[in-house]
Amino acid sequence: MKCILRILLLACALYFIETTKSPRREYTSTKVKDNCILDGSEESKNEVSVTVRGRTCVSWNILSRKYPSFRNCNHNYCRSLGNKIQPWCFVRKGNYYVREYCDIPLKEMKPTTTSPPTSDPTKQDTESTCGERRLNRITKIIGGSRSTVESQPWMAAIFKGEGFVCGGTLIAPCWILTAAHCFPDGKRTRIMKYSVYLGKNAINETDTVKEQQFNISKLVVHEDYNYKAEDFNNDIALLKIADSSGQCAVRTDYVRTACLPPFQQMLPTGFYCEIAGYGRHQKGGFKYSRYLKQAQVRLISQNACQKKYYSKDEVNENMFCAAGREWEEDACQGDSGGPLVCELNNTMFLFGIISWGKECAKKFNPGVYTKVTNYNNWISQHTGLPKYTAGSRYPQKD
Numbered sequence: 001m002k003c004i005l006r007i008l009l010l011a012c013a014l015y016f017i018e019t020t021k022s023p024r025r026e027y028t029s030t031k032v033k034d035n036c037i038l039d040g041s042e043e044s045k046n047e048v049s050v051t052v053r054g055r056t057c058v059s060w061n062i063l064s065r066k067y068p069s070f071r072n073c074n075h076n077y078c079r080s081l082g083n084k085i086q087p088w089c090f091v092r093k094g095n096y097y098v099r100e101y102c103d104i105p106l107k108e109m110k111p112t113t114t115s116p117p118t119s120d121p122t123k124q125d126t127e128s129t130c131g132e133r134r135l136n137r138i139t140k141i142i143g144g145s146r147s148t149v150e151s152q153p154w155m156a157a158i159f160k161g162e163g164f165v166c167g168g169t170l171i172a173p174c175w176i177l178t179a180a181h182c183f184p185d186g187k188r189t190r191i192m193k194y195s196v197y198l199g200k201n202a203i204n205e206t207d208t209v210k211e212q213q214f215n216i217s218k219l220v221v222h223e224d225y226n227y228k229a230e231d232f233n234n235d236i237a238l239l240k241i242a243d244s245s246g247q248c249a250v251r252t253d254y255v256r257t258a259c260l261p262p263f264q265q266m267l268p269t270g271f272y273c274e275i276a277g278y279g280r281h282q283k284g285g286f287k288y289s290r291y292l293k294q295a296q297v298r299l300i301s302q303n304a305c306q307k308k309y310y311s312k313d314e315v316n317e318n319m320f321c322a323a324g325r326e327w328e329e330d331a332c333q334g335d336s337g338g339p340l341v342c343e344l345n346n347t348m349f350l351f352g353i354i355s356w357g358k359e360c361a362k363k364f365n366p367g368v369y370t371k372v373t374n375y376n377n378w379i380s381q382h383t384g385l386p387k388y389t390a391g392s393r394y395p396q397k398d
């Protein structure tokens with residue numbers, strides 16, 4: 001008995017030593033004493049220290065308190081560490097250090113996966129190829145599931161400088177539909193300060209293989225959106241996007257357009273649709289979700305929403321309501337402008353723009369969405385794309 005106890009104690013002590021000396025197993029190495037563990041493989045050596053966003057990497061040993069195995073790494077060169085798809089490094093963001101990919105793809109990445117999006121016109125979605133996706137859902141988290149851009153390839157992330165502003169939806173290769181209230185300066189918005197990302201899985205990470213980055217060349221806020229009234233009526237805006245060489249979105253597994261339903265098309269009460277965004281994931285929580293999330297919500301009748309939950313003044317005919325099962329899933333701050341898409345015949349149609357709601361995931365306070373099907377003519381007028389607003393992919397009644 002004594003002998004078994006001794007063996008157990010010895011095993012515990014060994015385990016304790018092992019775990020305390022290496023808090024993050026991912027970055028430890030036993031073989032190196034004075035060398036930098038990051039330079040173990042010839043393959044990973046390079047002298048690039050600038051990220052895809054143009055930021056300079058910090059020296060790895062700055063983080064040696066958190067990652068003791070970096071203590072001998074007195075350089076700031078990008079390295080392929082962990083399961084990352086390409087070399088990366090830490091950069092300083094305010095008081096934090098965050099990881100960012102560098103502008104050097106891995107050698108072994110095949111051209112088919114690394115080739116940058118091209119301007120080949122056959123690689124752009126049209127009104128007849130919208131709404132398709134490769135489903136790819138992963139682990140469940142509070143109030144919805146973590147999503148991937150493959151599941152929501154129309155999802156756009158709008159940034160002002162370095163700061164995340166709102167979600168949006170790609171409805172044509174050069175056009176994003178979003179909420180007017182995302183641009184509080186209305187017509188006076190300085191659009192050159194903004195950028196739009198498609199194919200983005202995480203707000204704080206850059207994945208150059210999946211992402212496409214754009215500037216805004218034109219912002220159209222609905223003429224009747226009233227900033228003073230704060231009533232969210234006509235909470236709709238269009239962004240025209242173009243990358244640094246003037247190209248619009250290229251169709252990939254991570255970037256696709258959502259279809260627009262026909263003018264004034266309705267869906268039955270109780271129909272399940274999906275919302276997606278990078279917004280808050282807990283009521284009262286202060287952190288934005290770093291990762292794209294999606295949730296299922298059910299459409300609520302206009303009558304119930306105007307009489308039971310809100311008033312007719314608050315929810316007008318340019319809006320509709322939806323809520324998760326048991327009120328547990330909902331959009332929240334930061335999700336604004338993002339999509340509410342509904343599936344018909346394996347094709348995803350954009351019915352709503354995340355707009356407002358009293359608090360988040362609160363009983364009897366559903367989320368309120370801009371009714372996209374009231375705006376087909378407005379969208380067509382401003383984009384000049386009547387084919388995209390005709391709803392031609394929508395299943396016809398027999």
Ligand code: 4AZ
Nearest residue numbers: 331332333334336356357
């Ligand atoms: C917001 O502030 C917001 N629960 C969006 C949606 C909802 C609440 C707030 C709905 O962007």
